[in-house]
Amino acid sequence: MPWDQLFVLQEIDAQIDQLREELSKASLLGDKSNAHLQSQIAQARRDEDATLAQLALRERQRRETAAFIPDAWLRHYDRLRQRVRTRPWVVRLQDASCPACNIVLPSKLAADAARSGQPVACPSCARLLLCRTPEQEQ
Numbered sequence: 001m002p003w004d005q006l007f008v009l010q011e012i013d014a015q016i017d018q019l020r021e022e023l024s025k026a027s028l029l030g031d032k033s034n035a036h037l038q039s040q041i042a043q044a045r046r047d048e049d050a051t052l053a054q055l056a057l058r059e060r061q062r063r064e065t066a067a068f069i070p071d072a073w074l075r076h077y078d079r080l081r082q083r084v085r086t087r088p089w090v091v092r093l094q095d096a097s098c099p100a101c102n103i104v105l106p107s108k109l110a111a112d113a114a115r116s117g118q119p120v121a122c123p124s125c126a127r128l129l130l131c132r133t134p135e136q137e138q
Protein backbone atom coordinates (compact mmCIF):
# COMPACT_ATOMS: atom_id res chain seq x y z
CA MET A 1 0.00 0.00 0.00
CA PRO A 2 1.46 3.40 -0.95
CA TRP A 3 0.76 5.12 2.37
CA ASP A 4 2.69 8.18 1.23
CA GLN A 5 -0.46 8.99 -0.76
CA LEU A 6 -1.78 10.33 2.55
CA PHE A 7 0.87 13.06 2.38
CA VAL A 8 -0.14 13.84 -1.22
CA LEU A 9 -3.79 13.99 -0.14
CA GLN A 10 -2.89 16.35 2.70
CA GLU A 11 -1.10 18.72 0.31
CA ILE A 12 -3.95 18.66 -2.22
CA ASP A 13 -6.45 19.39 0.55
CA ALA A 14 -4.38 22.37 1.68
CA GLN A 15 -4.37 23.71 -1.88
CA ILE A 16 -8.13 23.19 -2.19
CA ASP A 17 -8.69 25.07 1.08
CA GLN A 18 -6.56 27.97 -0.19
CA LEU A 19 -8.44 28.11 -3.51
CA ARG A 20 -11.79 28.09 -1.72
CA GLU A 21 -10.58 30.92 0.51
CA GLU A 22 -9.60 32.94 -2.57
CA LEU A 23 -13.07 32.38 -4.05
CA SER A 24 -14.68 33.38 -0.77
CA LYS A 25 -12.65 36.58 -0.72
CA ALA A 26 -13.88 37.41 -4.22
CA SER A 27 -17.50 37.10 -3.09
CA LEU A 28 -17.09 39.94 -0.57
CA LEU A 29 -17.15 42.60 -3.31
CA GLY A 30 -20.40 44.39 -2.43
CA ASP A 31 -19.81 44.59 1.32
CA LYS A 32 -19.14 48.20 2.45
CA SER A 33 -17.36 47.02 5.61
CA ASN A 34 -14.63 45.60 3.40
CA ALA A 35 -13.86 48.72 1.40
CA HIS A 36 -10.21 48.55 2.49
CA LEU A 37 -9.94 45.24 0.62
CA GLN A 38 -11.29 46.57 -2.69
CA SER A 39 -8.07 46.11 -4.66
CA GLN A 40 -7.55 42.57 -3.36
CA ILE A 41 -11.17 41.66 -3.98
CA ALA A 42 -11.10 43.13 -7.49
CA GLN A 43 -7.99 41.06 -8.26
CA ALA A 44 -9.67 37.95 -6.86
CA ARG A 45 -12.73 38.62 -9.08
CA ARG A 46 -10.48 38.87 -12.15
CA ASP A 47 -8.80 35.61 -11.22
CA GLU A 48 -12.04 33.80 -10.39
CA ASP A 49 -12.21 31.71 -13.60
CA ALA A 50 -8.60 30.58 -13.23
CA THR A 51 -9.19 29.81 -9.57
CA LEU A 52 -12.30 27.77 -10.39
CA ALA A 53 -10.33 25.80 -12.99
CA GLN A 54 -7.54 25.16 -10.46
CA LEU A 55 -10.10 24.09 -7.87
CA ALA A 56 -11.69 21.60 -10.30
CA LEU A 57 -8.24 20.20 -11.13
CA ARG A 58 -7.28 19.81 -7.47
CA GLU A 59 -10.61 18.18 -6.62
CA ARG A 60 -10.06 15.67 -9.45
CA GLN A 61 -6.52 15.00 -8.18
CA ARG A 62 -7.93 14.51 -4.69
CA ARG A 63 -10.42 11.90 -5.92
CA GLU A 64 -7.66 10.07 -7.82
CA THR A 65 -5.32 10.11 -4.83
CA ALA A 66 -8.04 9.11 -2.36
CA ALA A 67 -8.79 6.04 -4.52
CA PHE A 68 -5.45 4.55 -3.37
CA ILE A 69 -6.27 4.88 0.34
CA PRO A 70 -8.40 2.25 2.12
CA ASP A 71 -11.85 3.56 3.08
CA ALA A 72 -11.37 3.20 6.83
CA TRP A 73 -8.20 5.34 6.78
CA LEU A 74 -9.72 7.85 4.39
CA ARG A 75 -12.74 8.29 6.71
CA HIS A 76 -10.39 8.73 9.69
CA TYR A 77 -8.37 11.31 7.75
CA ASP A 78 -11.50 13.22 6.69
CA ARG A 79 -12.89 13.26 10.26
CA LEU A 80 -9.53 14.41 11.57
CA ARG A 81 -9.34 17.14 8.95
CA GLN A 82 -12.78 18.45 9.97
CA ARG A 83 -11.96 18.33 13.67
CA VAL A 84 -8.39 19.68 13.59
CA ARG A 85 -8.27 22.83 11.50
CA THR A 86 -4.50 23.13 11.27
CA ARG A 87 -2.12 20.92 9.36
CA PRO A 88 -0.49 18.48 9.55
CA TRP A 89 -3.05 15.71 9.72
CA VAL A 90 -0.51 13.12 8.63
CA VAL A 91 2.99 13.09 10.10
CA ARG A 92 6.09 10.96 9.69
CA LEU A 93 6.86 8.97 12.84
CA GLN A 94 10.60 9.25 13.53
CA ASP A 95 10.86 7.92 17.09
CA ALA A 96 8.61 6.93 19.97
CA SER A 97 6.75 10.23 20.26
CA CYS A 98 4.14 11.94 18.10
CA PRO A 99 5.77 14.82 16.17
CA ALA A 100 2.49 16.79 16.23
CA CYS A 101 1.63 16.74 19.95
CA ASN A 102 4.89 15.40 21.44
CA ILE A 103 3.21 12.69 23.50
CA VAL A 104 5.31 9.59 24.07
CA LEU A 105 3.53 6.75 22.31
CA PRO A 106 2.91 3.35 23.87
CA SER A 107 5.85 1.15 22.87
CA LYS A 108 3.59 -1.46 21.24
CA LEU A 109 1.94 1.18 19.05
CA ALA A 110 5.29 2.56 17.84
CA ALA A 111 6.66 -0.94 17.27
CA ASP A 112 3.56 -2.00 15.31
CA ALA A 113 3.85 1.08 13.11
CA ALA A 114 7.53 0.43 12.46
CA ARG A 115 6.97 -3.26 11.73
CA SER A 116 3.90 -3.00 9.50
CA GLY A 117 4.44 0.35 7.79
CA GLN A 118 0.70 1.00 8.15
CA PRO A 119 -0.56 4.24 9.67
CA VAL A 120 -1.47 4.37 13.32
CA ALA A 121 -3.57 7.00 15.05
CA CYS A 122 -1.94 9.00 17.83
CA PRO A 123 -3.85 8.26 21.05
CA SER A 124 -3.62 11.92 22.04
CA CYS A 125 -4.22 14.07 18.93
CA ALA A 126 -5.57 11.33 16.59
CA ARG A 127 -3.24 12.38 13.76
CA LEU A 128 -2.17 9.66 11.38
CA LEU A 129 1.40 8.59 12.04
CA LEU A 130 3.40 6.93 9.29
CA CYS A 131 6.64 5.11 9.85
CA ARG A 132 8.95 4.16 7.01
CA THR A 133 9.46 0.44 6.65
CA PRO A 134 12.94 -0.93 5.82
CA GLU A 135 11.76 -1.51 2.20
CA GLN A 136 10.73 2.15 1.85
CA GLU A 137 14.09 3.40 3.13
CA GLN A 138 16.03 1.67 0.38
